[in-house]
Amino acid sequence: MDVLVVDHPLAKARLSTMRDARTDSAAFRAALHELTVMLIYEATREAPVRTERIHTPVARTDAFRLANPPLLVPVLRAGLGMADQAHKLIPEAQMGFVGLARDEETLRPTPYMESLPDDLSDRPVFVLDPMLATGGSMEYTIRLLTGRGATDVTAICALAAPEGIKHLEDSGLPVRVVTASIDERLNDSGFIVPGLGDAGDRQYGAR
Ligand SMILES: O=P(O)(O)OC[C@H]1O[C@H](OP(=O)(O)OP(=O)(O)O)[C@H](O)[C@@H]1O
Ligand SMILES: O=c1cc[nH]c(=O)[nH]1
Numbered sequence: 001m002d003v004l005v006v007d008h009p010l011a012k013a014r015l016s017t018m019r020d021a022r023t024d025s026a027a028f029r030a031a032l033h034e035l036t037v038m039l040i041y042e043a044t045r046e047a048p049v050r051t052e053r054i055h056t057p058v059a060r061t062d063a064f065r066l067a068n069p070p071l072l073v074p075v076l077r078a079g080l081g082m083a084d085q086a087h088k089l090i091p092e093a094q095m096g097f098v099g100l101a102r103d104e105e106t107l108r109p110t111p112y113m114e115s116l117p118d119d120l121s122d123r124p125v126f127v128l129d130p131m132l133a134t135g136g137s138m139e140y141t142i143r144l145l146t147g148r149g150a151t152d153v154t155a156i157c158a159l160a161a162p163e164g165i166k167h168l169e170d171s172g173l174p175v176r177v178v179t180a181s182i183d184e185r186l187n188d189s190g191f192i193v194p195g196l197g198d199a200g201d202r203q204y205g206a207r
């Protein structure tokens with residue numbers, strides 16, 4: 001499985017703001033917005049482009065656009081904090097939605113929302129979720145997508161645990177991961193260590 005760790009100093013700085021327990025919700029959301037721009041920028045580095053001829057005020061030249069814009073899929077709640085910034089960078093992208101809440105005891109995802117196009121066979125998909133912990137929520141989401149024909153999925157995560165990366169690798173699903181950090185481990189409650197806490201709560205308040 002292809003894993004890209006975006007360890008640019010500016011990405012590290014935004015992630016550090018998110019990790020800091022003193023960061024309030026507004027500043028946490030702002031840092032996640034800015035980090036998302038960097039993750040999407042790197043995730044699209046090798047994306048195929050189509051060219052067309054245009055006129056500048058001076059001469060004719062080639063213009064470039066994404067040949068096949070990805071479907072963006074934020075995983076609610078926490079992934080909502082990445083959706084607008086990803087959409088700003090790729091305004092032509094369509095967006096789908098998945099809502100999941102992890103059960104605190106079993107750590108299994110409980111689905112409560114799904115809004116996706118029927119046929120995903122011909123286009124890449126970017127799943128937006130700041131946290132890849134056990135990997136259960138990401139696996140669930142990717143299975144929804146592959147069930148609709150997706151074969152090219154990118155998980156865009158602020159943070160990942162080694163356990164989540166391994167879980168996805170073992171699943172054999174067609175996914176690559178783009179993240180700003182692979183942290184040390186999960187604790188007994190399934191939280192990433194050192195992590196940043198609950199990414200949904202830190203943006204929107206405790207459920
Ligand atoms: O890899 P996993 O072990 O499945 O954990 C990761 C999931 O946990 C968080 O969501 P949560 O269930 O807390 O919901 P929320 O976004 O509404 O807070 C996070 O945003 C992921 O979706
Ligand atoms: O550390 C974690 C693990 C799962 N979900 C979160 O929001 N944070």
Ligand SMILES: [Mg+2]
Pocket residue numbers: 078198199200201
């Ligand atoms: Mg949460």
